[in-house]
Amino acid sequence: MTETPTATKEKSSHRSGLAAAAREFVLIVVGALIVSSILRAFVGQMFIIPSESMQNTLLVGDRVVVEKITDVERGDVIVFEDPGGWLGIGESGQKRGSLGRFFEVVGLLPDSSHGHLIKRLIGMPGDKVACCDEKGRLTVNGQPLDETSYLFPGDAPSAMEFQVVVPAGKVFVMGDHRSESGDSRVHLSDVGPDGGDPGDAAFVPMDKVTGRAILVVWPASNFSKLNVPDTFKSVPAAASPPPAKPSISLTPPPK
Template sequence: MDHTKRQPRKQGWRFVLLAVAMAVAISGLIRSLWIDVYFIPSESMEPLLGVGDRILVSRTDFGAEPIRRGDLVVFDGRGTFAPLNSGKGPVADAAAAAGHWLGLTGSDTSYVKRVIGVPGDHVRCCGADGRLTVNGQAIEESYVYPGDAPSEQRFDVVVPEGRLWLMGDHRSRSADSRSLLGAPGGGLVPVERVIGRPVRIIWPLDRFAELPRPAAAATTSKNGL
């Protein structure tokens, strides 16, 4: 039997498999250290982010500048937004992780919300004019979904050190810090749980657009953030 033709073919497949493995490893390293892709599974951040959008998330933006009010953040919600035991079994978890890694599905534990209060802020709903107040000052929220009230639920919270008060832009469709006031942590997400900042919508192509950071708010917290 002539083995001279099989040997180059085997080597070719090995080369292809090695190249694929290296590409996956490099992609994983980039996504774990610098930039990642997330799928938007819900209406909670409309009109800015729609169901099915894929967003590019920078993991390094908040290393250069601190998180501030108005920022969009992707964060790990385990222990706050997500149940402490959110697993569905090893096979289902592996399939979900693969879909999330490929940007095809959302994550059961990662969320996108907007920062309304930073450590030291006194956040309240609502003032006499129906707007949220931060440290006694009414805030402008042009990003709120048209027709939605700033909040139908009343709250009065002082954000502790190392935590954030987060809300969705589509207030009537968003489960956020308001929904978890009676839960462990009171809906306040640890700053250390923030994964990064959404910087661009990359899919679908007709929605390809930058997601710039908002201008810094004039309101100051007790910590001066």
């Protein structure tokens, strides 16, 4: 028995319908990946916390959302690329393979944080950051900071004394777990990755700042919003324009 023309047309129509559905599905997936990649590049992305340097604000393994739209300010928790020579074994996340990296790029996996650090922004360009005053407090432009809301329990604001003026185009950062953080203080005598003067490596270039962390989203038990602590609202503006080169002194400020 031979097929009737009607049956042949029905099978052909069925195959055409499946092909059209498959093409539509592929277009939807590709479009979603493109949109996800654009959002990751220009709006925000997720990072995994790799170290203890921001405890107890952020714990190892926390997933944080980092937004890239608004400008960063004093008190923000920021993610940035390694300025050069900062990353130790425990500070950088584990690098994923090619497939994992692809899913990171398209925004389907949180960034492993490889090559990035996360700290609190303490000083903007032109700010004078010093430690410590007569009560053992960190000061910014002469204003003492009350860091009890975020500083790791038992930690001092800084075990080392210093006075710095942040240069143009850079910021000064510190971890909330000061005794476990390789932050700007640790590099105040280091030469930058491209040479230069001692201390150049201590300040993070603004163009290496990925964005500010705004939410802890996982694990669910740690869900929280990351706000600027109230103490930073009392910090006055810098007394003068930021210098081209940092001013660094490893001596205590006048008491």
